Amino acid sequence: MDQGVAVTNISTEVRSGRGARQVNTLPLLLPAVILLLLWSILPLLRTIFYSFENYNLMTPPAVFNGGLNYRYLFTDISTWVAIKNSVVLVLGVLAASIVFGTLIALLLNNDFPGRNIARLLAIAPFFVMSPVAALIWKNLLLDPVSGLFGWFMTLLGLHPIAWFSTAPMLSVVIIYSWRWIPFATLILLTALQSLDTDQLEAARMDGAKGLARLRYIVLPHLLRPISIVIMLESIFLLSAFAVIYTTTNGGPGDATTTLTYLIFIKALNDFSIGSASAAGVFAIVLANVLAMFLIRAVSRNLQA
Amino acid sequence: MAKLILQNVEKRYETFHAIKGIDLSIDDREFVVFVGPSGCGKTTLLRMIAGLEDITGGDFSIDGVRANDIPPDKRGLAMVFQTYALYPHMTVAENMGFALKMAKVPRDEIKAKVAHAAAMLQLDKVLDRRPKALSGGQRQRVAIGRAIVRNPKGFLFDEPLSNLDAALRVQMRTELVKLNKQLQTTMIYVTHDQIEAMTMADRIVVLHAGIVEQVGSPLELYNNPANLFVAGFIGSPKMNLLEGVVTARDDQHVEVKLDDAGNVIVMGDRIAVAPGTRVTVGMRPEHTALVSDGPIGGVADFVEHLGNETLVYVKRPDGQQMIVKADDLAGVRMGDAVTMAPKGDRSVLFGPDGKALLRREFHLH
Numbered sequence: 017m018d019q020g021v022a023v024t025n026i027s028t029e030v031r032s033g034r035g036a037r038q039v040n041t042l043p044l045l046l047p048a049v050i051l052l053l054l055w056s057i058l059p060l061l062r063t064i065f066y067s068f069e070n071y072n073l074m075t076p077p078a079v080f081n082g083g084l085n086y087r088y089l090f091t092d093i094s095t096w097v098a099i100k101n102s103v104v105l106v107l108g109v110l111a112a113s114i115v116f117g118t119l120i121a122l123l124l125n126n127d128f129p130g131r132n133i134a135r136l137l138a139i140a141p142f143f144v145m146s147p148v149a150a151l152i153w154k155n156l157l158l159d160p161v162s163g164l165f166g167w168f169m170t171l172l173g174l175h176p177i178a179w180f181s182t183a184p185m186l187s188v189v190i191i192y193s194w195r196w197i198p199f200a201t202l203i204l205l206t207a208l209q210s211l212d213t214d215q216l217e218a219a220r221m222d223g224a225k226g227l228a229r230l231r232y233i234v235l236p237h238l239l240r241p242i243s244i245v246i247m248l249e250s251i252f253l254l255s256a257f258a259v260i261y262t263t264t265n266g267g268p269g270d271a272t273t274t275l276t277y278l279i280f281i282k283a284l285n286d287f288s289i290g291s292a293s294a295a296g297v298f299a300i301v302l303a304n305v306l307a308m309f310l311i312r313a314v315s316r317n318l319q320a
Numbered sequence: 321m322a323k324l325i326l327q328n329v330e331k332r333y334e335t336f337h338a339i340k341g342i343d344l345s346i347d348d349r350e351f352v353v354f355v356g357p358s359g360c361g362k363t364t365l366l367r368m369i370a371g372l373e374d375i376t377g378g379d380f381s382i383d384g385v386r387a388n389d390i391p392p393d394k395r396g397l398a399m400v401f402q403t404y405a406l407y408p409h410m411t412v413a414e415n416m417g418f419a420l421k422m423a424k425v426p427r428d429e430i431k432a433k434v435a436h437a438a439a440m441l442q443l444d445k446v447l448d449r450r451p452k453a454l455s456g457g458q459r460q461r462v463a464i465g466r467a468i469v470r471n472p473k474g475f476l477f478d479e480p481l482s483n484l485d486a487a488l489r490v491q492m493r494t495e496l497v498k499l500n501k502q503l504q505t506t507m508i509y510v511t512h513d514q515i516e517a518m519t520m521a522d523r524i525v526v527l528h529a530g531i532v533e534q535v536g537s538p539l540e541l542y543n544n545p546a547n548l549f550v551a552g553f554i555g556s557p558k559m560n561l562l563e564g565v566v567t568a569r570d571d572q573h574v575e576v577k578l579d580d581a582g583n584v585i586v587m588g589d590r591i592a593v594a595p596g597t598r599v600t601v602g603m604r605p606e607h608t609a610l611v612s613d614g615p616i617g618g619v620a621d622f623v624e625h626l627g628n629e630t631l632v633y634v635k636r637p638d639g640q641q642m643i644v645k646a647d648d649l650a651g652v653r654m655g656d657a658v659t660m661a662p663k664g665d666r667s668v669l670f671g672p673d674g675k676a677l678l679r680r681e682f683h684l685h
């Protein structure tokens with residue numbers, strides 16, 4: 017009964033919305049939806065359940081303890097540090113991806129010999145797995161003794177920096193940026209190639225050159241793909257883990273402990289499944305709130 | 321104010337010679353239409369005039385100043401693209417005012433000019449909308465408005481009406497001609513539709529494979545096609561072209577024995593052709609009549625009743641098709657054997673090289 021009503025509602029909406037065909041889509045969607053529910057909702061429910069228990073792997077059994085896990089979570093200063101770290105990481109990498117991604121895409125969109133190889137190389141870091149990327153950076157590039165950066169600095173007569181202890185967050189941001197700038201480049205380059213050549217020529221006739229052309233024609237065209245980059249990268253970066261685990265282990269101190277990493281510490285260092293679950297639920301809520309805003313912004317952009 | 325002169329203008333792409341030396345002079349305030357089959361180089365030529373495409377040979381001048389190397393925004397010409405090429409993220413007003421903004425014109429002045437052009441094109445109500453929220457005809461007008469606002473010396477149109485429906489196209493056709501009179505500027509209009517060319521042009525330039533076949537007023541082209549290509553291209557339905565041999569001539573007439581048909585007479589003043597020459601006689605469907613005992617025979621293959629006229633497609637013994645414009649009372653049915661006769665004073669004679677053998681003096685207008 018309920019289903020019947022829902023279906024008619026959908027179809028009238030569709031009809032009034034865009035005069036499209038009238039198809040009962042529910043049976044077609046159902047298998048996928050059920051699978052998705054099993055896949056994501058069950059673990060979620062389980063996590064929520066654990067988050068209300070005092071459940072430590074070292075001291076079983078688990079007992080219900082009301083909202084205690086949440087109270088500890090919100091009164092613990094390290095939670096707020098972790099949130100701050102997450103925000104810094106996401107915003108830092110986003111800023112780098114958009115700025116450098118746009119610049120590189122603009123460069124690669126020009127015609128020059130060897131363009132295809134340059135494109136391939138520019139995109140390549142994205143296909144390197146995070147732990148591998150992290151190891152390359154840690155041992156071959158940023159290492160003060162054997163790293164390339166250190167060598168350069170000695171060449172210039174400077175003291176090599178121990179990156180992961182002096183600027184741990186910056187180092188992590190750099191490594192993640194190295195991986196995600198290519199992603200932004202890829203999307204923005206595709207977008208640039210879809211920019212209507214007639215529009216560019218019209219702009220040429222209208223006298224828009226160089227920066228004016230960039231500002232009034234090209235960047236507005238890139239707004240939509242940029243918002244897509246923001247959305248996708250935020251979602252991935254919020255759950256970023258591998259690089260931190262491989263390089264800094266969340267340290268020194270809590271300097272690079274993001275919310276994701278905090279959950280990991282609680283669960284697998286402290287074996288406190290209950291409080292890890294509470295932090296996990298909180299992270300889910302945060303991510304969803306963020307996703308809601310982002311998706312709304314993006315879809316507004318898509319309509320415009 | 322723009323007099324455009326092209327002297328032996330050429331365009332060579334790496335692998336293709338698209339424009340093969342064109343001489344053309346376009347007067348101030350003239351409405352010139354470039355017409356020709358697909359791929360003949362119309363767009364290329366227009367883009368060379370606009371400055372969007374390099375001129376690889378010859379000279380192009382605007383008002384006496386060599387313009388080959390002047391950048392597009394400095395030529396004082398505005399272009400309306402076939403796809404309109406409106407900026408999707410700008411409102412109609414911003415689209416129209418963009419060129420002025422780039423030229424650092426004060427904001428009030430831009431606003432006034434945009435408002436003026438918008439009023440002229442009935443766009444005042446949609447100035448705040450984005451192009452997406454406009455109808456095809458409105459987008460078309462915004463594209464024209466964007467050109468008008470710049471107050472250019474000349475307008476360049478590349479098939480601007482081809483994305484509109486038939487009724488709107490007819491309406492925009494007359495509006496563009498009116499605009500030409502109103503703005504008193506030169507306009508060059510590219511189309512492959514010869515009806516558009518005939519109805520709009522002061523002068524038509526017929527292009528074919530990168531060369532100019534003929535330049536002239538619509539009626540000149542219609543009555544005096546310079547060669548077989550123009551004869552076949554201008555006029556709808558197409559001119560009938562039958563081959564034959566000259567049998568006799570005097571100062572006023574040429575008699576031609578058509579292949580697989582009888583003799584027809586082409587009238588004209590002192591046509592220079594000797595008996596025995598192979599020629600082609602061009603007879604327009606509207607200047608050919610169904611008569612009994614006419615010199616040209618055939619079988620009515622297909623009859624089209626359009627109401628105001630009836631087109632009879634006749635299959636000739638040699639398999640060629642001829643078209644005759646008859647009236648609806650002709651009473652011809654499919655399968656009937658018919659004979660036809662051309663009007664001798666409207667027929668055109670082409671020599672063995674495909675060039676017209678006479679230039680008839682017509683009193684036009």
Ligand SMILES: Nc1ncnc2c1ncn2[C@@H]1O[C@H](COP(=O)(O)OP(=O)(O)OP(=O)(O)O)[C@@H](O)[C@H]1O
Nearest residue numbers: 333335336338357358359360361362363364365512
């Ligand atoms: N960049 C290019 N390189 C090589 N050949 C080209 C190039 N651009 C156009 N051409 C060729 O030049 C010729 C003229 O092209 P153009 O676009 O001017 O044709 P057109 O008359 O406008 O045809 P249509 O009516 O189909 O628009 C075509 O044969 C085309 O293939």
Ligand SMILES: [Mg+2]
Nearest residue numbers: 362363364478
């Ligand atoms: Mg074209």
